[in-house]
Amino acid sequence: MQGKFEKDIEQQFSGFSLVPSEQVWEEVEAALYPRRKRRLIIWWWFIGGLALAGGGWWLLLSPSxxxxxxxxxxxxxxxxxxxxxxxxxxxxxxxxxxxxxxxxxxxxxxxxxxxxxxxxxxxxxxxxxxxxxxxxxxxxxxxxxxxxxxxxxxxxxxxxxxxxxxxxxxxxxxxxxxxxxxxxxxxxxxxxxxxxxxxxxxxxxxxxxxxxxxxxxxxxxxxxxxENKHKWLLTAGGGILSITGSGLFSSAPTPQSFIAAPVPGGGTSTQVPAANSGYHFFAGIVYQKPISNNWLFSSGLQYHYLQNKQPVGVDSLLGGVTYFAIGNTSTKINYSHWLQLPFSLGYSIHVSPKSQIQLLGGGSIAWAFSENWLITNTSTLSRSYYYNSSLNNNLIFTLRAGMGYNFNDRLTISILAEQSLATIQQRTNTTSYWRLFSLQASKPLSSFSRKQKPSKHN
Amino acid sequence: METTQLLTDCLKGKKEAQRQLYQQYAAVMLGVCYRYTKSIEDAEDVLQEGFIKVFTHLHQFKREGDIGAWIRRIMVNTAITYLNKHKRYKKEMGLDEIQLHPISDENPEIKMGAKELADTIRQLPAVYQAIFNLIAVEGFEHKEVSQLLNININTVRSQYSRARAMLVAKLKNNQTGEIRNYAGEI
Structure with a gap:
């Protein structure tokens, strides 16, 4: 039922074409081939996890x-x-x-x-x-x-x-x-x-x-x-999480609150709202081994949960990837579950025969086994944030430092500062890192069963 | 490479063949997506989503027809889904929000290029834009549009007439403006 006007319009559009950006194909390709890669990564992690569990088991059983x-x-x-x-x-x-x-x-x-x-x-x-x-x-x-x-x-x-x-x-x-x-x-x-x-x-x-x-x-x-020998400790803690544009080793940090995204067709720029500060908590087991009177090494395995909120604009689903435009239409919750292997070297300053101030420095390797974390993409305004599913099953390296006080060899309270080494963004030029401040309590496993010992000897 | 061979290779999951098919149709299909959306980014989003569907559903393509037409149909469907899904379009896709325009049977002469024409169509409210594109450019029947947009067929008819009238008015204004500008330059 087309008239002259409609025919003219159809004719006008018959050869109409626009050249898409290269990113479109990259996204199509990424959407078409993620599964095989992910499956391989899962297998590698399964093997790694087995090795880790085996090592932990061996360590655990050796003294007994x-x-x-x-x-x-x-x-x-x-x-x-x-x-x-x-x-x-x-x-x-x-x-x-x-x-x-x-x-x-x-x-x-x-x-x-x-x-x-x-x-x-x-x-x-x-x-x-x-x-x-x-x-x-x-x-x-x-x-x-x-x-x-x-x-x-x-x-x-x-x-x-x-x-x-x-x-x-x-x-x-x-x-x-x-x-x-x-x-x-x-x-x-x-x-x-x-x-x-x-x-x-x-x-x-x-x-x-x-x-x-x-x-x-x-x-x-x-x-x-x-207690001066190696010991196992139960450890738990939590604190504040923030996302920072300043890397520990990056020379040109990009502050998260001032990331400029170009407005289409115009020379002006706008800002991507920064993520709100969040929280994190962890719990696990730590093996501690004195190296000398003052030095001690500790390592362990802990579960770590991180969460914060990100103000975003409207959302869109594209090839399984959810994008969010710039704006403050809604707030999305970012979360990440880590299985973390912390390790640190400590220096003890004895303030009394049984109490010490401990200075700690070290790092951690974390496996992000489940997460939903929005990352910024300043290349397009309508897709300023997206969930980077490729962060899943990734290794996250962090550096940490802090100090603690050991009360009578029964309880250690520490404050820790930790920052991820690799940027959260993997496919964009923007950089941002996890920064964590935490209060941690550690208690030797032996202290839980100490009361029962006299009855054994009797 | 022949289209048949290209499709066979695509079905086998050969990346190079898929890229070739994409390159062959991407530009034309972006033109289609552009007419249904309000920004080039959104058009690229639709294109991307559409091509993912093309490659994941390629086995459903019966080789009797033209692959270009099949891909185009997927793009159109994807664009409509995109409009219904996103808040910025969803609001405009609601018919209640639109002021009714008088119907016009004028057939003005089009004196502008495809890009300008597309940009003029994109100035219409999203629902008018979609209905006009579907009927006038794609050649869909009113019934098909009714099913696609999930609205009454009579509403489609009336909305198309109003969309057409609105476009004619805009074309008249734009073309008059262009002539004025041209005259001014002289």
């Missing part, structure tokens, strides 16, 4: 395995190892050793040997162990050096025994090596079980009885010594 093996290894020592303490090895305490030290050492060993006279070594082993664990502090390094290579082959290392018996060396403990009057004990004519006692002696000698500056029998001191 030693404890379980304690009675068996002591038995092995008794049967297989023929330990002899060289007579020449008789060592006197250094001349400057305080008298009280000598007296205590002698008393310790004497009491142990007295018990060994009447009981079998197998039976004695736990007893001795208990005695050691309650009375003696040992130095691992000294002990290992004193055990001959052959003995080390068969015998559980003193380090293991000590660990198994839950004895740990306190950093403040003064070690007096070879201060056990070994010869006296082995050659004691009153001993009816010299050979058996030799094994025990080896243990004792290897353990190297030490004297502490303070009363070594104090349970609190033992606990403190224990």
């Amino acid at each position: 395995k030693e404890i379980k093996n304690t009675p068996q290894t002591i038995s092995t020592v008794k049967q297989e190892s023929k330990l002899t303490v060289p007579e020449k090895n008789t060592t006197q305490l250094p001349a400057n050793t305080p008298a009280i030290v000598q007296q205590k050492n002698a008393n310790n060993i004497k009491s142990l040997l007295t018990k060994n006279k009447t009981k079998d070594n197998t039976a004695n082993a736990p007893l001795i162990s208990k005695k050691i664990s309650s009375d003696v502090f040992v130095n691992k390094t000294t002990v290992i050096n004193e055990v001959p290579v052959q003995q080390q082959k068969n015998v559980v290392t003193p380090e293991q025994k000590i660990t198994n018996n839950k004895i740990t060396a306190d950093s403040s403990t003064k070690i007096i090596a070879d201060n056990i009057p070994a010869q006296t004990i082995v050659n004691d004519p009153k001993s009816t079980n010299v050979q058996k006692n030799t094994d025990t002696l080896a243990t004792i000698k290897d353990s190297t009885v030490v004297e502490n500056k303070k009363d070594s029998t104090t349970p609190a001191k033992n606990n403190a010594a224990k």
Whole structure:
């Protein structure tokens, strides 16, 4: 039912064409080929996750395995190892050793040997162990050096025994090596079980009885010594999240609040509203290992949730990608779920025997396994924001620094500042980064079960 | 490459063939999308969405017809969906919002290029723009337009007449203005 006017118009438009921008094809291509890529990424992450879980499992099980093996290894020592303490090895305490030290050492060993006279070594082993664990502090390094290579082959290392018996060396403990009057004990004519006692002696000698500056029998001191070893902590925290245009290493930061988007057909420019500050929280488990008196390394695994809001204009769905124009028509919630592997190096400043100020520095690797985060695209006004689905399954590297206070080795409260290294935007020239400030609390796992320990020994 | 072979390769998922098909039709199809939207960005959005549909539904194309016509139809459908979906168009697509214009049967002579003509059509309210494009340019029947826009067929008829009258008025004004400008330059 076309008249002349309609025919004229149809004719006018018969060859009408406009050249599209290159971006259109890129978007078409991106929409056509995302799945295969995503599937590959998921597989890689699955493998990575398995490796990570395996590593974590191994780390988690390592210490508990030693404890379980304690009675068996002591038995092995008794049967297989023929330990002899060289007579020449008789060592006197250094001349400057305080008298009280000598007296205590002698008393310790004497009491142990007295018990060994009447009981079998197998039976004695736990007893001795208990005695050691309650009375003696040992130095691992000294002990290992004193055990001959052959003995080390068969015998559980003193380090293991000590660990198994839950004895740990306190950093403040003064070690007096070879201060056990070994010869006296082995050659004691009153001993009816010299050979058996030799094994025990080896243990004792290897353990190297030490004297502490303070009363070594104090349970609190033992606990403190224990805690100076590696430990697992439960950690949780949260705080403020902001998006910043300033990268840690970028020379020309683009402030988010002043991103200019060109207006079509005109020379004027407009601004993209900045994202509102949001919040984030996390929880996880951290493994902490002292490197020296002052330095400690920690790493762990934690779940991290981040959220903020972004004012946007009208939306459009294009090839599965939702775009938002510039404006303040509505507010969209950005969120991201991370599985994060934090690691840090800490320096402790001891403010009291059990409390420290800790300075922390490190980073983290996070896997963004689920997220919906709007990113800015200043190339077109009608598509100023879009959900960058390709951020999913991406690795996010962050740098972090902070400081904390360790209360009595039971609780650590820290403040942390963290910023992502890579820009959130991946397909545009705009840059923006996650910046996180958080308050974090960490508590050793052992502190949750501490109350039950006395009943076990009883 | 022959169109048949090109389509076969596209169906096999060959990127190069897909790009070639896109390049062959993108410019013309952007012209179509441009007439239905209010900005070039929106037109590109429709083009993009349309081509994604083309490639994902290419297996549905029966090779008896012209691939160009098939792609064009997809573009038109995508454009209408786009208009109905987006707030800035949705408001104008509501018939209540439009002031009724008197019907005119004039057939003025068109003395402007396709781009200018398209820009004049784009000055119409979105619903007039769509109805006029569908009927006058694409050659759709009123019934088809009625189904596509989900409005009564009589409404389509009346709205088309009003859209036409409005365009004629605008064309008259624009062309008069152009002549004036031309005369002024001389």
